[in-house]
Amino acid sequence: MELQELRKRIDSIDDQLLELLSERMTYVKQVGELKRSQQTIIYRPEREKQILDRLDRQNKGLLSRNAIDAIFLEIFAVARNLELPERIAYLGPEGSFTHQAAESRFGGMSEYLVLPTIHSIFESVETERARFGVVPIENNQEGVVGETVDLLREKELHIAAELLLPIHFAFVSQSDSLSQIRRIYSKDIAFRQCSKFLREYFEDQNIELIPVESTSKAAKLAFQEPDSAAICSHIAARLYAVPVLFDNINDSDQNRTRFLIISKNFQNQKSHSDKTTLIANLPNTHRPGVLFDFLKDFYDRGINLTKIESRPLRQGSSFRYWFLVEFEGHYEDVPVKEILDKHGNNLKVLGSYVRIS
Numbered sequence: 001m002e003l004q005e006l007r008k009r010i011d012s013i014d015d016q017l018l019e020l021l022s023e024r025m026t027y028v029k030q031v032g033e034l035k036r037s038q039q040t041i042i043y044r045p046e047r048e049k050q051i052l053d054r055l056d057r058q059n060k061g062l063l064s065r066n067a068i069d070a071i072f073l074e075i076f077a078v079a080r081n082l083e084l085p086e087r088i089a090y091l092g093p094e095g096s097f098t099h100q101a102a103e104s105r106f107g108g109m110s111e112y113l114v115l116p117t118i119h120s121i122f123e124s125v126e127t128e129r130a131r132f133g134v135v136p137i138e139n140n141q142e143g144v145v146g147e148t149v150d151l152l153r154e155k156e157l158h159i160a161a162e163l164l165l166p167i168h169f170a171f172v173s174q175s176d177s178l179s180q181i182r183r184i185y186s187k188d189i190a191f192r193q194c195s196k197f198l199r200e201y202f203e204d205q206n207i208e209l210i211p212v213e214s215t216s217k218a219a220k221l222a223f224q225e226p227d228s229a230a231i232c233s234h235i236a237a238r239l240y241a242v243p244v245l246f247d248n249i250n251d252s253d254q255n256r257t258r259f260l261i262i263s264k265n266f267q268n269q270k271s272h273s274d275k276t277t278l279i280a281n282l283p284n285t286h287r288p289g290v291l292f293d294f295l296k297d298f299y300d301r302g303i304n305l306t307k308i309e310s311r312p313l314r315q316g317s318s319f320r321y322w323f324l325v326e327f328e329g330h331y332e333d334v335p336v337k338e339i340l341d342k343h344g345n346n347l348k349v350l351g352s353y354v355r356i357s
């Protein structure tokens with residue numbers, strides 16, 4: 001086919017796409033009207049997952065699952081924003097990994113509130129300055145982000161969804177030579193994920209590792225201070241114009257971070273693959289078998305635990321703990337309900353949401 005003819009066909013498909021997208025939007029609007037009359041929420045991650053799974057099964061063309069997800073997540077976000085503009089808070093400045101995570105789910109059309117700390121993200125969602133907040137919760141090499149886990153217990157918020165992001169770190173600096181570098185800025189969890197690199201290049205040198213609130217803030221500082229460096233994303237390096245000296249310096253190339261989307265008063269309907277997160281503050285944990293008895297309730301009902309993390313209760317000088325527990329299933333499932341009823345006030349459910357593998 002001639003180039004001109006190919007372009008003509010592409011233009012014609014674009015026209016059809018536009019028309020179909022407009023038609024889709026009229027139906028979304030009608031759903032929105034029905035929902036408003038029922039007082040329900042417009043963001044439905046479990047419904048979006050259902051649509052994406054169905055499209056993936058239908059797909060016989062050239063698009064990969066990732067491509068389908070990227071296109072349709074953007075369509076969903078645009079539709080939600082036309083219905084009801086949504087503001088999303090994330091850990092900034094721009095170019096942080098949390099920024100990437102937020103955009104991957106909420107697209108280019110949402111309004112973003114860029115905040116300096118994880119704590120301020122929780123606060124903005126609590127006070128409803130933002131409808132949703134995106135926070136990192138754990139890394140598959142390094143474990144949990146303590147600040148996020150502790151805030152989940154302190155604040156009365158819910159988990160609407162989870163998402164996973166591959167993480168690749170770059171080492172960036174204005175300096176031409178490593179010997180001129182005096183300080184390295186990054187987020188605490190990022191230093192730990194690049195420990196081999198830091199040992200290999202900087203063990204013998206007198207270099208300060210300075211933890212800051214985010215890797216993108218680190219990149220900004222590295223731009224301002226030529227005798228410093230930062231560990232950050234490629235995107236942050238480009239955004240703040242700091243040259244990349246080493247790429248992919250993470251200890252593991254399978255490095256992934258899990259993020260949560262938090263919201264106030266959010267409840268998901270059941271999907272076919274849900275996960276639930278709860279906080280267990282069990283009484284008498286100094287006695288033998290208390291945790292065992294609790295976990296046995298899950299075992300007896302065939303519920304698969306995916307995570308248990310103990311965190312200090314911070315009660316006086318004691319060494320006592322509460323637990324963040326995650327498992328497969330939805331809080332409306334009968335076996336899960338039985339456990340919730342049995343342990344009543346000792347458990348706080350943070351949410352059931354679509355499980356991402």
Ligand SMILES: O=C(O)C(=O)Cc1ccccc1
Nearest residue numbers: 096097098136187214215257
């Ligand atoms: O500092 C950032 O860029 C963040 O968004 C937090 C973070 C840091 C390292 C890995 C994943 C998330």
